[in-house]
Amino acid sequence: MSEESRKVIYSAMQPSGHPSLGNYLGALKNWKDLKNDFDCIFSIANMHAITVRQDSANLRKKTRDLITLFIAIGLDPEKNIIYYQSDVSAHAELSWILNCFTYMGELNRMTQFKEKSLKHNENINSGLFTYPVLMAADILLYQTDVVPVGEDQRQHLEICRDIAERFNNIYGEVFKIPEGYIPKVGAKIMGLQNPTKKMSKSESDNDNNVIYLLDDLNLIRNKIKRSVTDSENEIRFSEDKPGISNLLNIYGAVTGKTPQDAEREFSGYGYGKFKEAVAEAVINEIKPIQEKYKELSADKSYIDSVIKNGAEKASYIANKTLKKVKKKVGFPIF
Numbered sequence: 001m002s003e004e005s006r007k008v009i010y011s012a013m014q015p016s017g018h019p020s021l022g023n024y025l026g027a028l029k030n031w032k033d034l035k036n037d038f039d040c041i042f043s044i045a046n047m048h049a050i051t052v053r054q055d056s057a058n059l060r061k062k063t064r065d066l067i068t069l070f071i072a073i074g075l076d077p078e079k080n081i082i083y084y085q086s087d088v089s090a091h092a093e094l095s096w097i098l099n100c101f102t103y104m105g106e107l108n109r110m111t112q113f114k115e116k117s118l119k120h121n122e123n124i125n126s127g128l129f130t131y132p133v134l135m136a137a138d139i140l141l142y143q144t145d146v147v148p149v150g151e152d153q154r155q156h157l158e159i160c161r162d163i164a165e166r167f168n169n170i171y172g173e174v175f176k177i178p179e180g181y182i183p184k185v186g187a188k189i190m191g192l193q194n195p196t197k198k199m200s201k202s203e204s205d206n207d208n209n210v211i212y213l214l215d216d217l218n219l220i221r222n223k224i225k226r227s228v229t230d231s232e233n234e235i236r237f238s239e240d241k242p243g244i245s246n247l248l249n250i251y252g253a254v255t256g257k258t259p260q261d262a263e264r265e266f267s268g269y270g271y272g273k274f275k276e277a278v279a280e281a282v283i284n285e286i287k288p289i290q291e292k293y294k295e296l297s298a299d300k301s302y303i304d305s306v307i308k309n310g311a312e313k314a315s316y317i318a319n320k321t322l323k324k325v326k327k328k329v330g331f332p333i334f
């Protein structure tokens with residue numbers, strides 16, 4: 001594909017909690033797999049992260065840790081743009097403008113807002129409510145074609161498309177209308193202890209429920225060993241077996257197989273041996289990432305340079321779109 005015709009991929013991750021296997025299989029792994037065929041832009045969504053109260057020093061550290069992890073999984077700061085959302089002020093500016101093109105009723109329907117309001121009922125701030133508008137601004141600033149995310153972001157992508165179409169209907173073709181890329185396998189990894197609920201990186205109550213990408217490898221093995229299954233001792237991918245199905249899904253996503261293929265591969269296995277095989281596959285995938293992460297973490301000046309260059313490159317593209325938008329809505333442009 002020529003450089004000119006390459007499509008743009010945009011995605012982001014919040015630096016809240018510790019990155020989980022769910023984040024990896026639903027998003028990061030696909031970013032890595034797609035990175036050579038698209039112009040890729042990936043951000044650390046630290047402006048989204050403050051919709052929930054954060055400790056400042058800890059947030060700063062996690063933001064840096066996450067950009068380091070992006071590189072450790074194989075994103076290439078020479079070829080891909082990797083940056084901090086808060087370094088590009090166009091996000092906040094476009095977000096404000098788009099707020100004026102988004103209806104309260106639309107935002108009221110967002111399931112993630114409802115869930116987070118229940119979880120953080122002492123702090124239901126308006127940033128939490130308009131969170132999807134900032135996310136739309138992220139995506140639309142870069143004239144994005146494709147947004148690779150997990151299943152839980154589907155509704156946010158839909159509202160982004162609606163906002164963009166509404167704006168375009170009034171002002172002409174300002175924004176490209178993005179498509180989602182939600183993987184067939186791995187888009188919704190469930191908790192190991194509670195396989196009917198998604199594995200979440202911000203979970204604090206039950207550490208055994210979540211595999212964190214930077215967990216000690218033995219701990220990962222033990223968490224998988226302890227994962228909840230059922231009393232049948234039969235490896236079958238089926239709705240009435242959420243624990244086993246989740247492990248088959250994890251195995252499939254890690255190895256590039258379908259859960260059905262995985263089911264056939266493990267036919268006749270007992271749960272113990274099956275869990276060992278899943279753990280080995282996960283560890284094989286994560287081990288090189290952890291090694292690279294350790295190496296990169298020691299290279300302060302390299303990470304500093306990635307952050308600085310990423311901010312410059314992202315700002316350049318974002319400001320081009322922002323300028324167009326400002327002109328359209330009637331702000332003076334010099």
Ligand code: TYM
Pocket residue numbers: 010011012013014015022023024025026027028045048134135138139147148149150151152153186187188189190198199200201
């Ligand atoms: P965040 O930080 O919650 O999650 C990052 C990515 O991980 C995916 N994910 C999962 N995938 C499969 N199984 C799971 N259990 C699982 N948990 C999380 C998410 O779907 C996501 O792709 N609002 C976004 C960040 C964001 C963004 C954007 C994404 C901000 N601006 C622009 C795309 C485009 C979020 O909170 O993701």
